[in-house]
């Protein structure tokens with residue numbers, strides 16, 4: 001009986017006689033590597049007669065080698081140099097595995113007891129995973145319009161593919177995104193591709209039981225837009241100041257960047273780019289009237305054009321060179337009238353306002369405004385009309401103002417004389433005269449109707465004498481208004497009073513009286529002595 005028949009015989013006997021002494025497979029091994037097939041029986045000792053390992057490719061059963069307690073025997077030509085059977089435990093080691101080594105390996109051990117032990121295990125020799133590559137059906141795509149098919153291919157055997165989006169598994173929903181595995185490739189189809197789908201980056205990973213290989217990162221440009229086409233500022237002021245630094249800027253979410261067109265009231269503006277500057281609007285002569293500006297963004301790749309919402313504004317010249325012209329002649333209260341007129345060198349004036357000394361000036365009485373408020377007439381002027389007049393020229397883009405100081409001459413009004421009415425001889429007398437007047441009045445003084453030399457508003461008497469009593473008249477005059485006005489003041493200078501004598505004077509008087517009295521007594525005594533001497537008896 002040749003070896004082959006022997007193996008078959010014991011293999012058949014073995015079936016059903018004992019359980020599988022090999023673990024359940026399959027065992028996967030990478031091409032070129034070594035594999036050791038282990039039994040579950042443990043140490044055999046020298047209790048066995050023969051161990052036989054065989055190989056089947058699914059059709060034929062071929063012996064590999066046999067072993068007896070003394071060593072390995074009968075090695076099949078195909079395995080010479082790359083097979084060992086360990087006689088201690090019956091393990092089969094096969095090295096430098098080839099693709100054709102994939103198949104079923106069986107063992108049969110015939111022990112002394114003569115009840116054979118058998119087992120079978122599948123070995124798969126896996127080619128290493130390599131050349132994992134993603135290819136796209138299109139070089140670029142248009143959002144929503146295009147279907148993108150990505151094919152991941154790889155070399156290897158028993159491969160399973162997975163798709164990775166960034167760092168997480170790509171979600172395949174079976175409807176918009178589908179994946180189909182084929183022999184050595186996986187096809188991912190994305191219908192109506194979105195801009196966000198393929199930024200990932202996308203990876204494909206191919207794996208067998210033992211190895212995993214990842215592709216290079218893949219991304220695909222998906223063109224989209226324009227979306228959200230907007231003009232900034234979206235709500236400009238109703239009027240923009242002419243010649244100012246003002247731009248309309250159009251923006252859009254788009255890939256690739258869009259090109260922009262501008263429209264003024266539906267008329268295309270001859271300019272390029274996302275910025276429409278006021279300078280260009282003015283150069284092209286737009287904007288004198290309020291109008292609507294829109295921009296349109298166009299994407300070359302998606303062939304889509306989108307219009308922005310309109311923005312509305314007009315352009316206005318700022319006011320400059322405000323001038324307030326008033327009367328140049330001398331103004332005299334009650335006799336002159338004034339006309340102030342306000343104008344600007346350039347710019348459109350929309351509103352005019354008048355202030356006097358910072359407070360609004362209103363019409364009424366002697367004050368009249370012209371219909372357009374460009375001038376104000378005051379007739380006749382009065383002293384109250386003195387002050388600072390301001391005219392304000394206003395439009396939506398600026399305000400300018402001009403000032404005129406109006407001087408109205410008036411007076412003098414009735415003077416007021418201040419000073420004492422009654423003084424005593426030797427007193428100092430000061431009379432002060434004041435009369436409201438513009439320009440300040442000149443003064444003259446009269447005493448009892450006679451002009452004095454005094455020409456200031458103050459009349460002074462250093463030491464009053466009795467004859468200074470009388471009527472003082474102050475006259476204020478204003479050569480500009482041609483008016484004069486006078487007031488009188490009465491002064492009385494009183495004589496010295498007794499009560500006013502000093503102690504010395506009183507003492508002098510008393511002594512004088514006493515001396516006179518003594519002299520009188522002496523005369524009387526002298527006369528009495530002479531009379532008895534010259535008696536006739």
Ligand SMILES: *[C@@H]1O[C@H](CO)[C@@H](O)[C@H](O)[C@H]1NC(C)=O
Nearest residue numbers: 043084086087088089090091
């Ligand atoms: C056979 O197996 C035994 C037990 O596992 C081990 O000790 C021995 O080294 C092996 N022999 C060879 C030649 O590998």
Ligand SMILES: *[C@@H]1O[C@H](CO)[C@@H](O)[C@H](O)[C@H]1NC(C)=O
Nearest residue numbers: 033034081082083094095096
């Ligand atoms: C495979 O076995 C051969 C001899 O049969 C040995 O030289 C080699 O080192 C082994 N390789 C590995 C990876 O164990």
Ligand SMILES: *[C@@H]1O[C@H](CO)[C@@H](O)[C@H](O)[C@H]1NC(C)=O
Nearest residue numbers: 165166170171196197198200
């Ligand atoms: C990939 O991930 C991004 C971000 O997480 C997501 O927006 C996108 O939809 C994903 N792509 C696919 C095809 O699922």
Ligand SMILES: *[C@@H]1O[C@H](CO)[C@@H](O)[C@H](O)[C@H]1NC(C)=O
Nearest residue numbers: 199201216217218219220221
């Ligand atoms: C992916 O995108 C990046 C940047 O967006 C780019 O540098 C890179 O070349 C792209 N890769 C592929 C495969 O298109």
Ligand SMILES: *[C@@H]1O[C@H](CO)[C@@H](O)[C@H](O)[C@H]1NC(C)=O
Nearest residue numbers: 245246247248275276277278
């Ligand atoms: C308007 O655009 C011009 C360039 O076109 C720039 O120089 C200028 O600073 C912009 N002005 C404003 C206010 O953004």
Ligand SMILES: *[C@@H]1O[C@H](CO)[C@@H](O)[C@H](O)[C@H]1NC(C)=O
Nearest residue numbers: 142144145146301302303304
């Ligand atoms: C995308 O689809 C729309 C409608 O289906 C079509 O009008 C448009 O021309 C398509 N765009 C491109 C770039 O093919």
Ligand SMILES: *[C@@H]1O[C@H](CO)[C@@H](O)[C@H](O)[C@H]1NC(C)=O
Nearest residue numbers: 339341368369370375376377
């Ligand atoms: C002021 O004078 C101007 C021209 O002299 C005249 O047109 C205007 O009506 C006058 N203003 C008033 C309020 O009278």
Ligand SMILES: *[C@@H]1O[C@H](CO)[C@@H](O)[C@H](O)[C@H]1NC(C)=O
Nearest residue numbers: 447448466467468469470471
């Ligand atoms: C001035 O007039 C007063 C009253 O009329 C009179 O009493 C006085 O004597 C006069 N004085 C002179 C200096 O004329």
Ligand SMILES: *[C@@H]1O[C@H](CO)[C@@H](O)[C@H](O)[C@H]1NC(C)=O
Nearest residue numbers: 439440441442477478479480
């Ligand atoms: C006051 O007198 C001077 C000198 O005579 C004169 O020049 C001036 O105009 C006068 N002032 C008034 C308000 O009359």
Ligand SMILES: *[C@@H]1O[C@H](CO)[C@@H](O)[C@H](O)[C@H]1NC(C)=O
Nearest residue numbers: 332334335336480481482483
């Ligand atoms: C005031 O006005 C009257 C008449 O209008 C004129 O005769 C007189 O000279 C004026 N007075 C002055 C001081 O200008």
